[in-house]
Amino acid sequence: MSVPIPAPTLSRDGARVRILDQTALPHHRVTLALDSLDAVAHAIRSMQVRGAPLIGATAACGVALALQTAADDATLEHALTELGATRPTAVNLHWALARMARVLRPLPPTERLAAAEREADAIITEDIATNAAIGQHGLALIAAIAQNRPGPVRVMTHCNAGWLATLGHGTALSPVYAAQAAGIDIEVWVSETRPRNQGLLTAWELRESGVAHRLIADNAAGLLMMRGEVDLVITGADRVAANGDTANKIGTYLKALAAADNGVPFYIAAPVSTIDFACPNGAAIPIEDRDGDEVRVLHGRDAIGATAQLRIAPADTATGNPAFDVTPAARITGIITEHGVMVPHALATLAP
Numbered sequence: 001m002s003v004p005i006p007a008p009t010l011s012r013d014g015a016r017v018r019i020l021d022q023t024a025l026p027h028h029r030v031t032l033a034l035d036s037l038d039a040v041a042h043a044i045r046s047m048q049v050r051g052a053p054l055i056g057a058t059a060a061c062g063v064a065l066a067l068q069t070a071a072d073d074a075t076l077e078h079a080l081t082e083l084g085a086t087r088p089t090a091v092n093l094h095w096a097l098a099r100m101a102r103v104l105r106p107l108p109p110t111e112r113l114a115a116a117e118r119e120a121d122a123i124i125t126e127d128i129a130t131n132a133a134i135g136q137h138g139l140a141l142i143a144a145i146a147q148n149r150p151g152p153v154r155v156m157t158h159c160n161a162g163w164l165a166t167l168g169h170g171t172a173l174s175p176v177y178a179a180q181a182a183g184i185d186i187e188v189w190v191s192e193t194r195p196r197n198q199g200l201l202t203a204w205e206l207r208e209s210g211v212a213h214r215l216i217a218d219n220a221a222g223l224l225m226m227r228g229e230v231d232l233v234i235t236g237a238d239r240v241a242a243n244g245d246t247a248n249k250i251g252t253y254l255k256a257l258a259a260a261d262n263g264v265p266f267y268i269a270a271p272v273s274t275i276d277f278a279c280p281n282g283a284a285i286p287i288e289d290r291d292g293d294e295v296r297v298l299h300g301r302d303a304i305g306a307t308a309q310l311r312i313a314p315a316d317t318a319t320g321n322p323a324f325d326v327t328p329a330a331r332i333t334g335i336i337t338e339h340g341v342m343v344p345h346a347l348a349t350l351a352p
Protein backbone atom coordinates (compact mmCIF):
# COMPACT_ATOMS: atom_id res chain seq x y z
CA MET A 1 0.00 0.00 0.00
CA SER A 2 1.48 3.37 -0.92
CA VAL A 3 0.62 6.40 1.17
CA PRO A 4 -1.40 8.84 -0.97
CA ILE A 5 -0.01 12.34 -1.34
CA PRO A 6 -2.83 14.51 0.06
CA ALA A 7 -2.33 17.34 -2.43
CA PRO A 8 0.00 18.13 -5.32
CA THR A 9 2.64 20.67 -4.37
CA LEU A 10 3.06 21.79 -7.97
CA SER A 11 1.07 21.60 -11.19
CA ARG A 12 1.31 23.33 -14.52
CA ASP A 13 -1.05 24.36 -17.25
CA GLY A 14 -0.12 26.68 -20.10
CA ALA A 15 -0.58 30.05 -18.51
CA ARG A 16 -0.30 29.15 -14.83
CA VAL A 17 2.03 27.44 -12.37
CA ARG A 18 0.05 26.29 -9.36
CA ILE A 19 1.78 25.83 -5.99
CA LEU A 20 0.76 25.15 -2.44
CA ASP A 21 1.59 28.34 -0.51
CA GLN A 22 3.75 26.88 2.25
CA THR A 23 3.82 30.19 4.14
CA ALA A 24 0.08 29.67 4.84
CA LEU A 25 0.61 26.17 6.25
CA PRO A 26 0.04 24.59 8.70
CA HIS A 27 -2.91 26.88 9.36
CA HIS A 28 -4.45 27.10 5.92
CA ARG A 29 -4.11 25.21 2.65
CA VAL A 30 -3.83 27.91 -0.02
CA THR A 31 -3.10 27.25 -3.69
CA LEU A 32 -1.51 30.08 -5.66
CA ALA A 33 -1.81 30.37 -9.45
CA LEU A 34 1.40 32.04 -10.60
CA ASP A 35 1.01 33.77 -13.98
CA SER A 36 4.40 35.40 -14.56
CA LEU A 37 8.11 34.76 -14.30
CA ASP A 38 8.35 37.38 -11.56
CA ALA A 39 5.62 35.66 -9.55
CA VAL A 40 7.45 32.32 -9.79
CA ALA A 41 10.74 33.94 -8.78
CA HIS A 42 9.06 35.66 -5.82
CA ALA A 43 7.42 32.40 -4.74
CA ILE A 44 10.81 30.67 -4.59
CA ARG A 45 12.64 33.62 -2.97
CA SER A 46 9.94 34.14 -0.30
CA MET A 47 9.66 30.38 0.35
CA GLN A 48 5.99 30.19 -0.61
CA VAL A 49 7.39 27.18 -2.40
CA ARG A 50 10.43 25.55 -0.82
CA GLY A 51 12.44 22.37 -0.62
CA ALA A 52 15.36 21.64 -2.90
CA PRO A 53 13.73 19.28 -5.43
CA LEU A 54 10.49 21.28 -5.48
CA ILE A 55 12.13 24.63 -6.15
CA GLY A 56 14.04 23.02 -9.01
CA ALA A 57 10.85 21.70 -10.59
CA THR A 58 9.05 24.99 -9.96
CA ALA A 59 11.85 26.92 -11.66
CA ALA A 60 11.60 24.59 -14.65
CA CYS A 61 7.88 25.36 -14.83
CA GLY A 62 8.76 29.06 -14.55
CA VAL A 63 10.96 28.82 -17.63
CA ALA A 64 8.09 27.25 -19.58
CA LEU A 65 5.76 29.99 -18.32
CA ALA A 66 8.17 32.71 -19.44
CA LEU A 67 8.29 31.25 -22.93
CA GLN A 68 4.51 31.62 -23.23
CA THR A 69 4.98 35.29 -24.15
CA ALA A 70 8.14 34.98 -26.26
CA ALA A 71 10.75 32.30 -26.89
CA ASP A 72 13.63 34.34 -28.23
CA ASP A 73 17.15 34.03 -26.79
CA ALA A 74 16.79 37.16 -24.63
CA THR A 75 13.58 35.93 -23.01
CA LEU A 76 15.06 32.49 -22.34
CA GLU A 77 18.29 33.85 -20.87
CA HIS A 78 16.38 36.37 -18.73
CA ALA A 79 14.23 33.59 -17.30
CA LEU A 80 17.23 31.39 -16.54
CA THR A 81 19.07 34.28 -14.86
CA GLU A 82 16.10 35.56 -12.82
CA LEU A 83 15.21 32.10 -11.51
CA GLY A 84 18.84 31.16 -10.92
CA ALA A 85 19.28 34.21 -8.68
CA THR A 86 16.44 33.31 -6.31
CA ARG A 87 18.28 30.99 -3.89
CA PRO A 88 21.96 29.96 -3.96
CA THR A 89 22.31 26.80 -1.86
CA ALA A 90 19.93 24.15 -3.20
CA VAL A 91 21.74 22.72 -6.20
CA ASN A 92 18.50 21.19 -7.56
CA LEU A 93 17.41 24.69 -8.61
CA HIS A 94 20.58 25.17 -10.65
CA TRP A 95 20.54 21.56 -11.89
CA ALA A 96 16.99 22.00 -13.22
CA LEU A 97 17.79 25.33 -14.90
CA ALA A 98 20.97 23.90 -16.46
CA ARG A 99 18.90 20.99 -17.79
CA MET A 100 16.33 23.39 -19.28
CA ALA A 101 19.13 25.47 -20.84
CA ARG A 102 20.77 22.35 -22.31
CA VAL A 103 17.51 21.35 -23.99
CA LEU A 104 16.23 24.78 -25.07
CA ARG A 105 19.24 26.80 -26.22
CA PRO A 106 19.91 24.65 -29.31
CA LEU A 107 16.27 24.80 -30.46
CA PRO A 108 14.68 27.41 -32.75
CA PRO A 109 12.33 29.70 -30.75
CA THR A 110 9.29 28.13 -32.40
CA GLU A 111 10.09 24.76 -30.78
CA ARG A 112 11.12 25.97 -27.32
CA LEU A 113 7.75 26.26 -25.55
CA ALA A 114 6.67 22.70 -26.25
CA ALA A 115 10.12 21.39 -25.35
CA ALA A 116 10.17 23.40 -22.10
CA GLU A 117 6.79 22.02 -21.07
CA ARG A 118 7.91 18.47 -21.88
CA GLU A 119 11.14 18.89 -19.86
CA ALA A 120 9.38 20.47 -16.87
CA ASP A 121 6.87 17.63 -16.83
CA ALA A 122 9.70 15.09 -17.09
CA ILE A 123 11.48 16.62 -14.08
CA ILE A 124 8.24 16.34 -12.09
CA THR A 125 7.63 12.73 -13.10
CA GLU A 126 11.21 11.72 -12.40
CA ASP A 127 11.17 13.24 -8.91
CA ILE A 128 8.09 11.21 -7.98
CA ALA A 129 9.87 8.02 -9.00
CA THR A 130 13.09 9.09 -7.29
CA ASN A 131 11.29 9.76 -4.03
CA ALA A 132 9.67 6.33 -4.15
CA ALA A 133 13.05 4.63 -4.67
CA ILE A 134 14.59 6.60 -1.79
CA GLY A 135 11.66 5.45 0.32
CA GLN A 136 12.30 1.79 -0.42
CA HIS A 137 16.02 2.00 0.29
CA GLY A 138 15.34 3.86 3.53
CA LEU A 139 12.63 1.35 4.44
CA ALA A 140 15.28 -1.38 4.57
CA LEU A 141 17.15 0.58 7.26
CA ILE A 142 13.99 1.09 9.32
CA ALA A 143 12.89 -2.53 8.92
CA ALA A 144 16.25 -3.76 10.20
CA ILE A 145 15.80 -1.68 13.35
CA ALA A 146 12.22 -2.88 13.78
CA GLN A 147 13.39 -6.50 13.69
CA ASN A 148 15.94 -5.90 16.43
CA ARG A 149 13.92 -4.03 19.03
CA PRO A 150 10.30 -4.09 20.27
CA GLY A 151 8.12 -1.00 20.05
CA PRO A 152 8.05 1.78 17.51
CA VAL A 153 11.09 2.75 15.47
CA ARG A 154 11.87 6.30 16.49
CA VAL A 155 13.12 8.47 13.64
CA MET A 156 14.26 12.05 14.16
CA THR A 157 14.18 14.53 11.30
CA HIS A 158 14.98 18.20 10.83
CA CYS A 159 13.21 20.83 8.75
CA ASN A 160 10.81 19.48 6.13
CA ALA A 161 11.98 17.02 3.54
CA GLY A 162 8.63 15.37 2.96
CA TRP A 163 6.15 15.59 0.14
CA LEU A 164 5.86 19.35 0.78
CA ALA A 165 9.45 19.74 -0.37
CA THR A 166 9.29 17.53 -3.44
CA LEU A 167 6.92 16.13 -6.07
CA GLY A 168 6.39 12.73 -4.49
CA HIS A 169 6.70 11.37 -0.96
CA GLY A 170 9.75 13.45 -0.18
CA THR A 171 13.27 12.41 0.62
CA ALA A 172 13.82 12.15 4.40
CA LEU A 173 10.15 11.31 5.03
CA SER A 174 9.75 8.89 2.13
CA PRO A 175 11.24 5.99 4.17
CA VAL A 176 8.81 6.92 6.97
CA TYR A 177 5.82 6.73 4.61
CA ALA A 178 7.17 3.48 3.17
CA ALA A 179 7.50 2.05 6.68
CA GLN A 180 3.92 3.10 7.47
CA ALA A 181 2.72 1.44 4.27
CA ALA A 182 4.64 -1.71 5.24
CA GLY A 183 2.89 -1.82 8.60
CA ILE A 184 5.97 -1.00 10.65
CA ASP A 185 5.28 0.82 13.93
CA ILE A 186 7.06 4.15 13.54
CA GLU A 187 7.20 7.49 15.34
CA VAL A 188 8.88 10.69 14.25
CA TRP A 189 10.61 13.30 16.40
CA VAL A 190 9.92 16.51 14.48
CA SER A 191 12.35 19.33 15.16
CA GLU A 192 10.64 22.71 14.84
CA THR A 193 13.58 24.15 12.86
CA ARG A 194 13.92 27.78 13.81
CA PRO A 195 13.70 30.40 12.42
CA ARG A 196 11.31 29.49 9.59
CA ASN A 197 9.88 26.53 11.53
CA GLN A 198 9.62 24.07 8.66
CA GLY A 199 9.17 21.42 11.33
CA LEU A 200 5.58 22.66 11.58
CA LEU A 201 5.19 21.68 7.93
CA THR A 202 6.52 18.21 8.73
CA ALA A 203 4.11 17.89 11.66
CA TRP A 204 1.25 18.97 9.38
CA GLU A 205 2.28 16.44 6.72
CA LEU A 206 2.55 13.60 9.22
CA ARG A 207 -0.81 14.47 10.77
CA GLU A 208 -2.38 14.46 7.28
CA SER A 209 -0.78 11.05 6.65
CA GLY A 210 -1.62 9.57 10.06
CA VAL A 211 1.99 9.05 11.13
CA ALA A 212 2.69 9.31 14.87
CA HIS A 213 4.99 12.21 15.68
CA ARG A 214 6.05 14.61 18.41
CA LEU A 215 7.09 18.22 17.81
CA ILE A 216 10.19 19.26 19.75
CA ALA A 217 12.27 22.35 20.19
CA ASP A 218 15.45 22.08 18.13
CA ASN A 219 17.53 22.19 21.30
CA ALA A 220 15.84 19.08 22.75
CA ALA A 221 17.36 16.80 20.11
CA GLY A 222 20.64 16.11 21.89
CA LEU A 223 19.03 15.07 25.17
CA LEU A 224 16.63 12.70 23.38
CA MET A 225 19.56 11.02 21.66
CA MET A 226 21.51 10.88 24.94
CA ARG A 227 18.50 9.17 26.58
CA GLY A 228 18.43 6.51 23.84
CA GLU A 229 15.06 7.71 22.53
CA VAL A 230 16.19 8.07 18.91
CA ASP A 231 16.94 5.04 16.70
CA LEU A 232 18.13 7.00 13.69
CA VAL A 233 18.19 10.48 12.23
CA ILE A 234 17.21 11.11 8.60
CA THR A 235 17.31 14.58 7.07
CA GLY A 236 17.10 15.96 3.56
CA ALA A 237 19.80 17.87 1.75
CA ASP A 238 20.18 20.95 -0.39
CA ARG A 239 23.57 20.19 -1.83
CA VAL A 240 25.90 17.21 -1.38
CA ALA A 241 29.50 17.92 -2.33
CA ALA A 242 31.53 15.37 -4.26
CA ASN A 243 33.29 14.27 -1.06
CA GLY A 244 29.98 13.71 0.76
CA ASP A 245 29.96 16.90 2.85
CA THR A 246 26.30 17.96 2.89
CA ALA A 247 24.50 21.28 3.17
CA ASN A 248 21.07 21.16 4.71
CA LYS A 249 18.83 23.38 6.81
CA ILE A 250 20.59 25.23 9.61
CA GLY A 251 20.75 23.02 12.66
CA THR A 252 21.40 19.78 10.77
CA TYR A 253 25.08 19.81 11.66
CA LEU A 254 24.28 20.06 15.38
CA LYS A 255 22.06 16.98 15.12
CA ALA A 256 24.85 15.12 13.34
CA LEU A 257 27.27 16.02 16.16
CA ALA A 258 24.81 14.83 18.80
CA ALA A 259 24.15 11.65 16.82
CA ALA A 260 27.87 10.90 16.53
CA ASP A 261 28.34 11.56 20.25
CA ASN A 262 25.55 9.12 21.13
CA GLY A 263 26.08 6.40 18.55
CA VAL A 264 22.89 7.21 16.64
CA PRO A 265 23.02 6.49 12.88
CA PHE A 266 22.73 9.75 10.91
CA TYR A 267 21.46 9.53 7.32
CA ILE A 268 20.98 12.06 4.58
CA ALA A 269 18.21 11.28 2.07
CA ALA A 270 18.78 12.93 -1.28
CA PRO A 271 18.35 12.24 -5.00
CA VAL A 272 21.42 12.25 -7.25
CA SER A 273 20.18 15.63 -8.56
CA THR A 274 21.16 17.04 -5.16
CA ILE A 275 24.76 15.84 -5.53
CA ASP A 276 27.01 18.52 -6.99
CA PHE A 277 29.90 16.58 -8.50
CA ALA A 278 31.57 19.87 -9.48
CA CYS A 279 31.66 21.00 -5.84
CA PRO A 280 34.73 19.46 -4.18
CA ASN A 281 33.73 19.81 -0.52
CA GLY A 282 31.43 21.54 1.97
CA ALA A 283 33.55 24.68 2.15
CA ALA A 284 32.69 25.35 -1.50
CA ILE A 285 28.92 25.24 -0.96
CA PRO A 286 27.32 28.73 -1.05
CA ILE A 287 25.31 29.30 2.14
CA GLU A 288 22.26 31.52 1.81
CA ASP A 289 21.96 34.36 4.31
CA ARG A 290 18.39 35.45 4.83
CA ASP A 291 16.67 38.54 6.21
CA GLY A 292 17.10 39.21 9.95
CA ASP A 293 13.36 39.60 10.45
CA GLU A 294 13.05 35.84 10.04
CA VAL A 295 14.81 35.71 13.44
CA ARG A 296 13.28 38.85 15.00
CA VAL A 297 9.66 38.23 13.95
CA LEU A 298 7.41 35.16 14.18
CA HIS A 299 5.27 34.82 11.04
CA GLY A 300 1.97 32.99 11.09
CA ARG A 301 -1.67 33.25 10.04
CA ASP A 302 -4.68 34.27 12.08
CA ALA A 303 -7.93 32.30 12.27
CA ILE A 304 -9.14 33.61 8.93
CA GLY A 305 -5.82 33.07 7.21
CA ALA A 306 -4.54 36.63 7.19
CA THR A 307 -0.83 36.95 7.81
CA ALA A 308 0.00 37.57 11.43
CA GLN A 309 3.35 38.75 12.71
CA LEU A 310 4.67 38.82 16.26
CA ARG A 311 7.85 40.80 16.81
CA ILE A 312 9.99 38.99 19.40
CA ALA A 313 13.08 41.22 19.13
CA PRO A 314 13.47 44.97 18.55
CA ALA A 315 13.73 45.91 14.88
CA ASP A 316 17.26 47.23 15.36
CA THR A 317 18.57 44.00 16.89
CA ALA A 318 21.52 42.81 14.88
CA THR A 319 21.10 39.23 13.66
CA GLY A 320 22.81 36.41 11.83
CA ASN A 321 20.56 34.18 9.77
CA PRO A 322 22.43 31.60 7.66
CA ALA A 323 19.74 29.33 6.23
CA PHE A 324 21.93 26.22 5.93
CA ASP A 325 24.91 24.55 7.51
CA VAL A 326 27.31 21.84 6.33
CA THR A 327 27.64 18.39 7.88
CA PRO A 328 31.06 16.83 7.18
CA ALA A 329 30.97 13.45 5.45
CA ALA A 330 32.69 11.91 8.47
CA ARG A 331 29.53 12.59 10.52
CA ILE A 332 27.21 10.97 7.96
CA THR A 333 26.48 7.22 8.24
CA GLY A 334 25.06 7.00 4.73
CA ILE A 335 23.34 8.89 1.94
CA ILE A 336 20.04 7.32 0.89
CA THR A 337 19.70 7.89 -2.85
CA GLU A 338 17.38 6.43 -5.47
CA HIS A 339 20.22 4.03 -6.33
CA GLY A 340 20.70 2.78 -2.79
CA VAL A 341 22.39 3.78 0.46
CA MET A 342 25.83 5.17 -0.33
CA VAL A 343 28.75 5.76 1.97
CA PRO A 344 29.65 9.44 1.56
CA HIS A 345 33.12 8.87 0.09
CA ALA A 346 31.76 6.54 -2.63
CA LEU A 347 29.56 9.13 -4.38
CA ALA A 348 31.88 9.37 -7.38
CA THR A 349 30.42 6.09 -8.62
CA LEU A 350 27.15 7.98 -9.21
CA ALA A 351 28.73 10.78 -11.27
CA PRO A 352 27.23 11.18 -14.78
Ligand SMILES: CSC[C@H]1O[C@H](OP(=O)(O)O)[C@H](O)[C@@H]1O
Pocket residue numbers: 050051052053090158159160161162165166170171172198235236237238248249250323
Ligand atom coordinates in the same frame (compact mmCIF):
# COMPACT_ATOMS: atom_id res chain seq x y z
C1 LIG B 1 13.91 17.57 0.16
S1 LIG B 1 13.97 19.23 0.70
C2 LIG B 1 15.63 19.49 1.01
C3 LIG B 1 15.89 20.64 1.97
O1 LIG B 1 15.33 21.90 1.54
C4 LIG B 1 14.91 22.63 2.70
O2 LIG B 1 15.35 23.98 2.70
P1 LIG B 1 14.25 25.18 2.56
O3 LIG B 1 13.11 24.85 3.48
O4 LIG B 1 15.02 26.43 2.95
O5 LIG B 1 13.86 25.17 1.09
C5 LIG B 1 15.54 21.89 3.86
O6 LIG B 1 16.91 22.21 3.99
C6 LIG B 1 15.34 20.46 3.37
O7 LIG B 1 16.01 19.53 4.12
